Amino acid sequence: MTNSRAPIAAVVFDMDGVLTDTETIWDDVRRGLAAADGIPWPEGATEAMMGMSTPEWSDYLATTVGVRGTPPEVAERTIEEMAARYRQHLPTLPGAVEAVQRLSARWPLAVASSSPRRLIDATLDTLGITANFRTSVSTQEVAAGKPAPDGYLRACELLGVEPGRAVAIEDSSNGLRSAAAAGLKVVAVPHEAFPPAQDALAGAAVVVGGLDEVTVELVEGLADA
Incomplete structure (x- = not known):
């Protein structure tokens, strides 16, 4: 022991x-993907994804939220936008x-x-x-x-x-x-x-x-x- x-x-x-x-950037980027696809943001989605691994949150965005694409495609879209935001200001x-x-x-x-x-x-x-x-x-x-x-x-x-x-x-x-x-x-x-x-x-x-x-x-x- x-x-x-x-x-x-x-x-x-x-x-x-x-x-x-x-954390606010992650939320903004994910909400932006949903908005671009005409998907309303589900209540509790932000809190649910906090701490999830990339395969987990990308699957959640694709299947629960309904963002366009397979989980790997959703992950790539999200990470590319996050990297762009980081280059602007971290x-x-x-x-x-x-x-x-x-x-x-x-x-x-x-x-x-x-x-x-x-x-x-x-x-x-x-x-x-x-x-x-x-x-x-x-x-x-x-x-x-x-x-x-x-x-x-x-x-x-x-x-x-x-x-x-x-x-x-x-x-x-x-x-x-x-x-x-x-x-x-x-x-x-x-x-x-x-x-x-x-x-x-x-x-x-x-x-x-x-x-x-x-x-x-x-x-x-x-x-x-």
């Missing part, structure tokens, strides 16, 4: 909604780069993101923080996206640490559920535009108002959480 008092050995960041303020959340730099000086870091690999790599490169991360995982590279624990479990495997000795930094309901299900100690950084559900927040060890609050001392203190 994992010793709950063992020191923290690694930190795993979500990306969209934690490092970059891109909004970064306050304190994101500083938090990464601060924590990487103390622990090995990973990213566990629902974004496809090319957007993960482009984001980290644009922010100038690629070298701060030991590894990264896209949920399209594992069996199931968030809220399943697969992405976080794979990140911990690549880092060589037990999940119970790692800390996840998450914002969305499905992301929080994923990290908690994997056994990581979870820091919730709720996004104002898409506040997480109360049951998802309940699985967090601590809830903060922004990344400036995610200090080395706060993370170290989670060893006893």
Whole structure:
């Protein structure tokens, strides 16, 4: 059994909604595809897709929302538009780069993101923080996206640490559920535009108002959480 008092050995960041303020861009792009195809946006679709892997959300857009094309075609349309938006402007959340730099000086870091690999790599490169991360995982590279624990479990495997000795930094309901299900100690950084559900927040060890609050001392203190 994992010793709950063992020191923290690694930190795993979500990306969209934690490092970059891109959740609203994903939503805008997906809604735009539906609108272009004359499809009304179903209630709850935005929240349902948060954390899904690329195969999962593209299937949802094609079959549940009704966007034109096969899931791979829908995925390609979406990712191409996302990449174009990123080239125009990649909004970064306050304190994101500083938090990464601060924590990487103390622990090995990973990213566990629902974004496809090319957007993960482009984001980290644009922010100038690629070298701060030991590894990264896209949920399209594992069996199931968030809220399943697969992405976080794979990140911990690549880092060589037990999940119970790692800390996840998450914002969305499905992301929080994923990290908690994997056994990581979870820091919730709720996004104002898409506040997480109360049951998802309940699985967090601590809830903060922004990344400036995610200090080395706060993370170290989670060893006893």
